[in-house]
Amino acid sequence: MNVGLSTSVIQRGRSGVAQYVFSLLRAFLPYAGRHQFTLYVLEEDLPLFAFVEPRMKLAPVPERFRPPVKNILWHQIILPRLARRHRLDVLHVPSYRRMLWARPCARVATIHDLAPFRLANKYDPKRTFYGRVVARRLAHRQDEIIAVSQETGRDILDFFRLSAERLTMIYNGLDHGRFFPGSREEARAFAGQRLGLHQRFFLYVARLEHPAKNHVRLIEAFNRFKAETRSDWRLVLGGSDWHGAEVIHAFLRQSPFARDIHCLGFVPEAELSNWYRAADVFVYPSLFEGFGLPPIEAMACGCPVISSTRGSLAEVVGDAAALVDPESVNSLKQQMARLASDHSLRAVLREAGLKRAQCFNWDKTAAATLNVYSRAVARWQRTPSV
Numbered sequence: 001m002n003v004g005l006s007t008s009v010i011q012r013g014r015s016g017v018a019q020y021v022f023s024l025l026r027a028f029l030p031y032a033g034r035h036q037f038t039l040y041v042l043e044e045d046l047p048l049f050a051f052v053e054p055r056m057k058l059a060p061v062p063e064r065f066r067p068p069v070k071n072i073l074w075h076q077i078i079l080p081r082l083a084r085r086h087r088l089d090v091l092h093v094p095s096y097r098r099m100l101w102a103r104p105c106a107r108v109a110t111i112h113d114l115a116p117f118r119l120a121n122k123y124d125p126k127r128t129f130y131g132r133v134v135a136r137r138l139a140h141r142q143d144e145i146i147a148v149s150q151e152t153g154r155d156i157l158d159f160f161r162l163s164a165e166r167l168t169m170i171y172n173g174l175d176h177g178r179f180f181p182g183s184r185e186e187a188r189a190f191a192g193q194r195l196g197l198h199q200r201f202f203l204y205v206a207r208l209e210h211p212a213k214n215h216v217r218l219i220e221a222f223n224r225f226k227a228e229t230r231s232d233w234r235l236v237l238g239g240s241d242w243h244g245a246e247v248i249h250a251f252l253r254q255s256p257f258a259r260d261i262h263c264l265g266f267v268p269e270a271e272l273s274n275w276y277r278a279a280d281v282f283v284y285p286s287l288f289e290g291f292g293l294p295p296i297e298a299m300a301c302g303c304p305v306i307s308s309t310r311g312s313l314a315e316v317v318g319d320a321a322a323l324v325d326p327e328s329v330n331s332l333k334q335q336m337a338r339l340a341s342d343h344s345l346r347a348v349l350r351e352a353g354l355k356r357a358q359c360f361n362w363d364k365t366a367a368a369t370l371n372v373y374s375r376a377v378a379r380w381q382r383t384p385s386v
Contacts, residue, residue, distance in 0.1 A: 090105055295317050
């Protein structure tokens, strides 16, 4: 097959969609001799894809098409022409925000979540309209849709009213070459060098997005935990600023325990596993996720996890995490206090997490995705042009 993949929604490599794209491409590399891959990449993002060269073709996209509206127009007007020129058999768009209307070849889209239907105040009115109305019409034009969890698949069927025969659930994978227990002593030394941090700590890795990622409630829960326990535990927040980050920073400054809360900013890929290994507990109180990679990554590194139950998170973490109602500050505080004081419980969750993480593998995800491409091509070939 001649496969095309649009990568312009990776937000300079600092998003969950970016990790999905990078990981999928790494898993596709062994297939590069059997299939041709053309990646459409914004010019300033080209260095991020050096790892696929020369086995995959990089087609540069001018930077003037980075802004969202211009990027949507590029997908609807220019990309179909490129797909025909490059004689693609199938084009994969890994986000519902850029699905194609035209039919230059078979089209596959990955839908990670339908947050516009599930989470109030995540997007402005225009983006909400696009997600609820425009994306729904575009979804019906695709030959195949990939959902990254059962929960997301149900949302697609319910909100988009898509035919089930065009929908395939494929879990995200996990790079076990990067995420494994490793040396905790080395990781703790890394954290000490990076932050001067030698105390036990809770870790949360998510972009600083308010209210969706729920940092404010987590900080309030940490405040109560510290006030009630007088513990020396710290809280470490990893993630770049996003929509509403100023609210989070303002709340953090007002915390009576602000000196015990550390913001790392964006965590480079090479450092992420060290932070998971160094942390004593990973906390993931997000209000909604279509999958939620960080809790599984933390589990694979041997870190016990406290997880929200919202969206697909309960499905993904299974019984290997301590679960919380993310809207209950008291629930968060109680689980933090419970795990901080109970070494044996942390050990039980650590072992359960390592076992759960083995359920996710990017090689399986890549193989299943290629099967979806084949079905999409077959469907496109027997469907009259519209």
